[in-house]
Amino acid sequence: MKHLLSIADLSRAEIDSILTTAEEMHDVQNRQVKKLPALRGRTVVNLFFEDSTRTRSSFELAAKWLSADAVNVSAKGSSVSKGESMRDTLMTLDAMGVDAIVMRHAGSGSVAQAAGWVRASMINAGDGMHEHPTQALLDAHAMRRHLARNDLGDLEGKRVAIVGDLLHSRVVRSNVLLLNKLGASVVLVAPPTLMPPGAEAWDADSTAVFDDVLDDIDVAMMLRVQRERMSGGFFPSEREYVDAYGLTPRRLARLRDGACVMHPGPMNRGLEISSLAADSPRSIVLDQVSSGVAVRMSVLYHVLAGDSSTH
Numbered sequence: 204m205k206h207l208l209s210i211a212d213l214s215r216a217e218i219d220s221i222l223t224t225a226e227e228m229h230d231v232q233n234r235q236v237k238k239l240p241a242l243r244g245r246t247v248v249n250l251f252f253e254d255s256t257r258t259r260s261s262f263e264l265a266a267k268w269l270s271a272d273a274v275n276v277s278a279k280g281s282s283v284s285k286g287e288s289m290r291d292t293l294m295t296l297d298a299m300g301v302d303a304i305v306m307r308h309a310g311s312g313s314v315a316q317a318a319g320w321v322r323a324s325m326i327n328a329g330d331g332m333h334e335h336p337t338q339a340l341l342d343a344h345a346m347r348r349h350l351a352r353n354d355l356g357d358l359e360g361k362r363v364a365i366v367g368d369l370l371h372s373r374v375v376r377s378n379v380l381l382l383n384k385l386g387a388s389v390v391l392v393a394p395p396t397l398m399p400p401g402a403e404a405w406d407a408d409s410t411a412v413f414d415d416v417l418d419d420i421d422v423a424m425m426l427r428v429q430r431e432r433m434s435g436g437f438f439p440s441e442r443e444y445v446d447a448y449g450l451t452p453r454r455l456a457r458l459r460d461g462a463c464v465m466h467p468g469p470m471n472r473g474l475e476i477s478s479l480a481a482d483s484p485r486s487i488v489l490d491q492v493s494s495g496v497a498v499r500m501s502v503l504y505h506v507l508a509g510d511s512s513t514h
């Protein structure tokens with residue numbers, strides 16, 4: 204695999220291979236074995252034009268635990284703040300001889316565009332409102348582990364509600380694509396103002412009424428209200444949003460046995476998710492975080508191991 208740009212590009216065999224290898228990477232993460240030598244001599248650059256805590260730090264740890272060298276470049280503090288373009292920034296890093304560039308950028312499609320400019324492998328760490336493929340992979344990995352721990356089978360036939368600000372979300376797009384490839388069904392839950400245009404053509408059901416689906420889901424995946432991408436008018440008030448779409452203690456109590464609560468983070472506690480839900484035994488939010496390192500190790504391994512052709 205040369206790049207990871209979109210879940211749409213992945214075959215079922217590639218998805219299974221990434222998730223199976225991620226399971227083995229948990230041993231490294233849990234320190235049952237020492238650092239693996241798999242990517243010794245390789246260099247991974249984390250190039251982030253937007254802020255991140257989870258994705259950037261987990262890619263850095265993933266690279267280091269596979270013995271690769273990892274370099275972090277943020278727009279803030281780089282020559283981007285002097286006006287250097289995205290293309291010149293990428294060409295500059297590529298000319299240094301790096302093997303992979305993990306990139307987050309506000310432009311939808313920007314990482315795929317970058318893949319046409321550089322010799323390095325490109326990994327999409329979130330491109331605008333388009334996709335966040337490693338988030339969907341780690342979400343699937345965390346769901347599978349939750350199901351296995353509770354003897355609930357596999358994702359095939361399970362029902363996942365993705366709830367909240369879907370309009371500005373790249374996580375929802377990657378998750379709908381991946382969950383369908385893994386045989387799960389998806390119901391999108393959002394007010395009409397936060398439902399993405401064209402979502403009716405996605406392979407997912409949709410509703411504006413969260414209460415209607417609570418009894419029927421195996422996973423409540425709550426998404427962050429992205430206030431930084433809103434200019435106003437998306438919901439009447441925070442109080443009304445919580446009443447209709449928040450995972451409140453009342454809604455948490457209605458979830459059926461075995462159903463779990465997810466959130467990709469960062470969370471707006473008290474808005475899309477109550478603290479009671481975020482910290483409840485049903486919550487696998489921190490499992491998502493630890494799955495993130497294992498899945499990103501697996502992704503780096505799939506992109507870089509055995510391919511010495513980049514530089």
Ligand code: CP
Pocket residue numbers: 254255256257258259329338467468469
């Ligand atoms: N879920 C996620 O992408 O988090 P960060 O923005 O902290 O990377």
